[in-house]
Amino acid sequence: MLPELDDLNTFRDALRTAPGPDGDALQGAADRNGQLTKPPGALGRLEELAIWYAGWRGDAQPRIEAPQVIVFAGNHGVTAQGVSAFPPEVTAQMVLNFEHGGAAINQLAKAAGARMTVQALDLDRPTADFTQGPAMTEAELLDALRTGWRAVDPDADLLVVGEMGIGNTTPAAAIACALFGGEAADWTGRGTGVDDAGLANKTRVVAEGVALHGGSGDGLEILRCLGGRELAAMAGAIAAARVLRIPVILDGFICTAAAACLDRVAPGALDHAVAGHQSAEGAHAAMLGKLDKEPLLNLGLRLGEGSGGALAINILKSAVACHSGMATFTEAGVSEG
Numbered sequence: 001m002l003p004e005l006d007d008l009n010t011f012r013d014a015l016r017t018a019p020g021p022d023g024d025a026l027q028g029a030a031d032r033n034g035q036l037t038k039p040p041g042a043l044g045r046l047e048e049l050a051i052w053y054a055g056w057r058g059d060a061q062p063r064i065e066a067p068q069v070i071v072f073a074g075n076h077g078v079t080a081q082g083v084s085a086f087p088p089e090v091t092a093q094m095v096l097n098f099e100h101g102g103a104a105i106n107q108l109a110k111a112a113g114a115r116m117t118v119q120a121l122d123l124d125r126p127t128a129d130f131t132q133g134p135a136m137t138e139a140e141l142l143d144a145l146r147t148g149w150r151a152v153d154p155d156a157d158l159l160v161v162g163e164m165g166i167g168n169t170t171p172a173a174a175i176a177c178a179l180f181g182g183e184a185a186d187w188t189g190r191g192t193g194v195d196d197a198g199l200a201n202k203t204r205v206v207a208e209g210v211a212l213h214g215g216s217g218d219g220l221e222i223l224r225c226l227g228g229r230e231l232a233a234m235a236g237a238i239a240a241a242r243v244l245r246i247p248v249i250l251d252g253f254i255c256t257a258a259a260a261c262l263d264r265v266a267p268g269a270l271d272h273a274v275a276g277h278q279s280a281e282g283a284h285a286a287m288l289g290k291l292d293k294e295p296l297l298n299l300g301l302r303l304g305e306g307s308g309g310a311l312a313i314n315i316l317k318s319a320v321a322c323h324s325g326m327a328t329f330t331e332a333g334v335s336e337g
């Protein structure tokens with residue numbers, strides 16, 4: 001059961017007291033894995049994934065039947081600084097495209113057998129430009145966290161969260177820099193495709209935001225000051241999934257930055273999440289490294305929308321199908337080595 005999110009401390013407490021995986025299911029799944037008709041370890045990382053999934057679902061022989069994909073959309077005041085190759089109106093235009101089934105994520109979610117929904121967050125009220133002040137008030141952050149928190153279907157058995165938000169690789173880079181240190185240039189990339197001058201300007205913007213707000217060590221304060229509504233909604237959904245013991249597949253650069261704020265609030269808060277892919281946005285690999293997450297795919301995607309996460313649903317489904325559907329040596333009458 002999900003508690004109501006009355007305030008930010010309720011959210012922090014929910015994350016800090018959320019349950020871990022089920023020890024019996026983990027042990028049962030590991031035992032079953034050892035009896036399946038294959039040489040030990042021959043399914044590589046699929047074996048570890050299936051056992052991880054079984055632990056979080058509390059079932060040594062689980063199935064994936066109800067994956068959910070949620071795309072959150074938000075607009076960013078920092079786009080006034082010329083940080084994106086595209087104009088901010090594209091966010092709302094793409095939301096319509098998602099609703100009409102015309103975006104990449106519609107096709108990828110369908111191919112993965114997942115139910116997909118889109119939630120736009122106050123698109124006509126962009127966040128404040130973080131070089132001038134905090135991107136969001138506490139009330140705005142709480143509202144956005146709640147939108148994500150409530151969007152998770154308690155009956156889902158796997159969650160992918162994605163985003164749409166022109167300009168949002170800038171907040172994502174600023175969050176990474178504030179959380180993990182280093183220079184703004186280490187975390188700033190081309191996003192939708194800014195040119196060299198655009199990249200230099202974007203790096204300056206990230207550096208200014210981190211200089212103004214980066215001092216707080218608190219994950220939610222960094223998310224509030226440097227983030228955006230769709231990032232906060234993704235964080236809220238990932239946290240809700242943790243409480244509901246629904247495993248999560250992370251998407252790209254922006255999704256991972258939002259998730260990283262949760263790990264700062266409660267180390268281990270992302271233990272129920274795997275990295276779906278490594279984005280072509282340059283600093284994604286370093287961010288995944290900081291979170292100790294090995295991506296499942298590396299296909300050069302830099303789309304967002306949950307696309308890399310949705311693609312990885314098929315990998316996880318396949319891992320679980322093998323684990324739960326294969327015969328044991330005894331059942332199949334195959335001689336063990």
Ligand SMILES: O=C(O)c1ccc[n+]([C@@H]2O[C@H](COP(=O)([O-])O)[C@@H](O)[C@H]2O)c1
Binds near residue numbers: 083166192193284303
């Ligand atoms: O997921 C990623 O790794 C990713 C990398 C680069 C761009 N994006 C998408 O592109 C938009 C942000 O790019 P930008 O250049 O406007 O900051 C936003 O809608 C994201 O979904 C997404």
Ligand SMILES: Cc1cc2nc[nH]c2cc1C
Binds near residue numbers: 086165303305
């Ligand atoms: C067209 C377009 C589609 C997107 N999907 C996610 N981010 C995007 C950015 C643009 C510009």
